Amino acid sequence: MLVSASVAMAMTAPGQTPAISVFVDPLSTSLHVSRSSVAMAYSIGSLAGVLVMPLLGRLLDRHGPRRGMVAVALCFGAVLVAAGTVTGFVGLSTAFVGIRIGGQGALSLVATTVVAVYVQRHRGLAMGVVSAIGTSAISLAPLALERLIGGLGWRAVWQLEGWAVLVLAVPAALFVLPRRVLADGGARTTEADAGSAASAREPPAGWTLRDASRTAVFWVVVSGAGVCSLITTALTFHQVSLLGERGLGLAEAAANFVPQLFAGLLASFLVGWLADHIGDRTLIIAVMAVLALTTLTAGWVRPGWPAVAYGLALGASTAGVRTLRAVVFSDCFGQGHLGTLRGVVHSVIIGTSALGPVVLALGRAWSDSYRDALVALCALPVLVVVAACLTRPPRSDVDSPAEQISRRRREPRRRPPG
Numbered sequence: 253m254l255v256s257a258s259v260a261m262a263m264t265a266p267g268q269t270p271a272i273s274v275f276v277d278p279l280s281t282s283l284h285v286s287r288s289s290v291a292m293a294y295s296i297g298s299l300a301g302v303l304v305m306p307l308l309g310r311l312l313d314r315h316g317p318r319r320g321m322v323a324v325a326l327c328f329g330a331v332l333v334a335a336g337t338v339t340g341f342v343g344l345s346t347a348f349v350g351i352r353i354g355g356q357g358a359l360s361l362v363a364t365t366v367v368a369v370y371v372q373r374h375r376g377l378a379m380g381v382v383s384a385i386g387t388s389a390i391s392l393a394p395l396a397l398e399r400l401i402g403g404l405g406w407r408a409v410w411q412l413e414g415w416a417v418l419v420l421a422v423p424a425a426l427f428v429l430p431r432r433v434l435a436d437g438g439a440r441t442t443e444a445d446a447g448s449a450a451s452a453r454e455p456p457a458g459w460t461l462r463d464a465s466r467t468a469v470f471w472v473v474v475s476g477a478g479v480c481s482l483i484t485t486a487l488t489f490h491q492v493s494l495l496g497e498r499g500l501g502l503a504e505a506a507a508n509f510v511p512q513l514f515a516g517l518l519a520s521f522l523v524g525w526l527a528d529h530i531g532d533r534t535l536i537i538a539v540m541a542v543l544a545l546t547t548l549t550a551g552w553v554r555p556g557w558p559a560v561a562y563g564l565a566l567g568a569s570t571a572g573v574r575t576l577r578a579v580v581f582s583d584c585f586g587q588g589h590l591g592t593l594r595g596v597v598h599s600v601i602i603g604t605s606a607l608g609p610v611v612l613a614l615g616r617a618w619s620d621s622y623r624d625a626l627v628a629l630c631a632l633p634v635l636v637v638v639a640a641c642l643t644r645p646p647r648s649d650v651d652s653p654a655e656q657i658s659r660r661r662r663e664p665r666r667r668p669p670g
Contacts, residue, residue: 254367254371254378254381254382255424255428256321256366256424256425256428256429257363257364257366257367257378257382258363258381258382258385258386259420259421259424260321260325260359260360260362260363260366260421260424260425261359261360261363261364261382261383261385261386261389262385262386262388262389263325263328263355263359263389263416263417263420263421264355264356264359264360264363264386264389264390265355265386265389265390265393266328266332266351266355266393266410266413266414266417267328267351267352267353267354267355267356267357267359268355268356268390268393269356269485269488269489269605270390270391270393270394270488270509271390271393271394271397272294272348272351273394274394274397274398274401275397275401275406275409275410276290276291278401278405278406279344279406282406283338283339283340283341283344285340285341285344289341290344292345293341293344293345293348294348294352294606295606295610296345296348296349297345297347297348297349297350297351297352297353298348298352298356298602298603298605298606299602299603299606300349300352300353301352301353301356301357301598301599301602301603302599302600302602302603303599304353304357304599305353305357305358305361305595305596305598305599305602306592306595306596306599307595308324308353308357308358308361308591308595309361309591309592309593309594309595309596309598310591310592310595311591312361312362312365312591312592312595313589313590313591313592316369317362317365317366317369317370317429317591318425318426318429318430318431320362320365320591321359321362321363321366321421321424321425321429322422322425322426324354324358324359324362325359325417325418325421325422325425326418326422327350327354327358328350328351328354328355328358328359328414328417328421329414329415329416329417329418329421329422330414330418331347331350331351331354331414332351332354332410332411332413332414332417333410333411333414333415334347334350334414335347335350335351335410335411335414336406336407336408336409336410336411336414337407352602356598356601356602356605357598357599357602359421360386360598361591361594361595361598363382363386364379364382364594365590365591365594366429367379367382368579368581368590369590370429370430374528375527375528375579376523376524376525376526376527376528376575376579377521377524377525377527377528378524379524379527379575379579380520380521380522380523380524380525380527380575381520381521381524383520383524383571383574383575384516384517384520384521384571386574387513387516387517387520387571387574388513388517391509391512391513391516392513397409400412459584459585459586459589459593460589460592461589461592461593461596464581464584464585464589464593467584468639468642468643468644469533469580469584469643469644470584470585470593471639472536472636472639472640472643473536473576473580473581473597474596474597474600475635475636475639476536476539476540476573476576476633476636476640477573477597477600477601478600478601478603478604479540479543479604479632479633479636480539480540480543480569480570480573480633481600481601481602481604481605481608482604482605482607482608482611482629482632483543483547483608483629483632483633484543484566484569484570484608485604485605485608485609486608486609486611486612486629487547487550487566487612489608489609489612490609490612490613490616490622491505491506491508491509492505492506493616494550494551494622495508495553495559497621497622498551498552498553498554498555498559499554499555500553500555500559504555504559508559508560508562508563509563510563511560511563511564511567512563512564512566512567512570513567514564514567515563515564515565515566515567515568515571516567516568516570516571517571518568519567519568519569519571519572519575520571520572520574520575523535523539523571523572523575523576524575524579527575527576527579532576532579532580532584533640533643533644535572535576536576536580536636536640537637537640537641538572539569539572539573539576540569540633540634540636540637540640541633541637542565542568542569542572543569543573543633544630544633544634544637545565546562546565546566546569547626547629547630547633548626548627548630549562549565550562550566550622550626551621551622551623551626551627552623581593581594581597611625611629612625612626612629615628615629
């Protein structure tokens with residue numbers, strides 16, 4: 253199961269921002285459009301995912317992760333192959349819609365759901381392993397893609413990525429993932445039965461979106477994921493300019509991705525292991541505190557070890573939130589509607605990732621440096637920390653309100669004595 257989930261997470265790289273950033277200049281030159289037009293097409297694709305991800309989450313609950321992974325990989329691979337034929341802004345925007353939804357959204361959602369559904373013990377550590385592999389692939393992809401684009405051209409490279417998804421992700425789902433999964437209660441059931449509410453007489457275990465959205469922990473996780481996506485995307489998108497303002501050269505600013513990668517790998521394993529041993533709320537508070545400190549100090553970074561420390565903190569907080577958001581929902585709300593719940597989270601992540609670079613750019617335009625905008629953004633993770641301190645998560649082994657009502661309706665009514 254970890255093999256399939258890891259392959260799926262690694263294959264999300266073509267839809268992630270670091271890999272797409274390598275295509276910006278070649279696309280602008282080849283299609284005779286400005287960089288701002290490419291950025292606009294990218295934003296259109298990202299915002300489209302906001303509307304689609306909740307629906308994909310519900311479909312994943314209905315049909316199960318195995319069928320979902322096959323369908324998503326087929327669609328994502330086909331989109332990448334077709335993207336190599338675009339000729340203008342409209343075609344590019346359409347391609348980005350499919351690439352962002354398929355890569356950053358759907359395939360990532362499937363990969364984390366596979367772990368949550370199939371892995372019953374040490375789920376946090378397993379999620380950490382998958383996140384670490386995904387982080388490595390996403391971080392290293394731009395290095396390989398830049399060389400391939402220089403030799404083959406962006407059209408051929410996009411099509412090669414599509415064939416890689418089809419050749420690797422589809423067989424990983426068909427031939428590695430078992431057809432039978434363990435339900436929350438431990439009884440073996442078919443994938444269709446586990447994924448479909450209509451196939452069972454009793455409602456599926458786990459909280460519905462309506463019930464979960466009435467709890468504080470749901471909004472803490474959604475807010476934390478959205479805040480992290482907004483800030484880290486903004487810092488990554490403007491990294492060269494931001495660190496250049498602090499005295500780092502172009503090569504030094506680009507090299508800062510290296511400590512981010514190593515810190516992300518370590519944080520994925522560590523946070524995943526800790527999630528199996530300590531409370532999720534403690535980890536949320538710790539990761540958000542690191543993100544707040546990283547955001548605040550980004551405007552005062554100096555060349556040398558301070559810049560390295562900044563990269564380590566940014567990589568750790570990014571990977572930590574990625575691992576946590578994949579674990580918390582299954583721990584708190586069960587697995588019956590896990591795809592739907594995570595679909596909402598991924599929708600927020602995609603939307604905030606599209607807004608993050610714009611927010612920081614506007615802040616920089618209104619002042620002489622990034623410092624004022626960074627101080628303002630620092631308040632967001634602080635608010636999440638405060639909310640997490642005041643929140644008590646529900647227990648996944650306790651029936652949701654809807655299940656309690658359904659159970660009471662099924663219980664026979666007792667006749668009054670006499």
